Amino acid sequence: MNKVYQGVFVVFVLGLLACSYRLYPLPSQRDLNLMKDYSPMLPDSIELSQGSQLYAMKCGKCHYLYRPHQFREEVWRTQVQEMAARSHLDSAGRIAVLQYLLTIKKWEEWKKKN
Numbered sequence: 001m002n003k004v005y006q007g008v009f010v011v012f013v014l015g016l017l018a019c020s021y022r023l024y025p026l027p028s029q030r031d032l033n034l035m036k037d038y039s040p041m042l043p044d045s046i047e048l049s050q051g052s053q054l055y056a057m058k059c060g061k062c063h064y065l066y067r068p069h070q071f072r073e074e075v076w077r078t079q080v081q082e083m084a085a086r087s088h089l090d091s092a093g094r095i096a097v098l099q100y101l102l103t104i105k106k107w108e109e110w111k112k113k114n
């Protein structure tokens with residue numbers, strides 16, 4: 001019987017870890033400030049983390065979470081627009097997800113150059 005409880009506990013802890021697991025590291029506020037020279041109009045780190053959580057919660061239900069670098073900006077714009085309806089995302093959520101994806105994409109490009 002003890003083993004059963006242990007099993008339940010392990011599953012519970014793994015579940016907690018899975019929920020709190022953040023998909024990709026987010027840029028620090030310092031990196032975001034530096035990137036503003038390269039690309040103005042970036043979200044701040046709070047908006048970014050909200051976008052990343054929405055993306056992880058809403059966009060991974062039907063397929064794996066596509067990585068930001070996998071699509072060009074125009075493709076992301078149309079895909080997020082289309083997928084927002086399937087994910088029951090309101091317009092604020094849609095903007096947060098798009099901002100998140102495009103910022104990570106820009107951050108990855110920026111890191112390569114700097």
Ligand code: HEC
Pocket residue numbers: 055058059060061062063066071079080083084086087089097
């Ligand atoms: C209800 C299921 C569902 C949800 C939720 C969903 N998608 Fe999709 N997604 C699909 C399906 C099915 C496809 C396959 C192509 C199609 O039907 O348009 C797809 C395709 C895509 C593609 C294109 C992949 C390619 O290779 O061209 C992208 C990008 C994408 N989804 C992003 C998102 C994002 C971002 C979200 C969250 C806002 C999201 N999806 C939420 C079902 C979903």
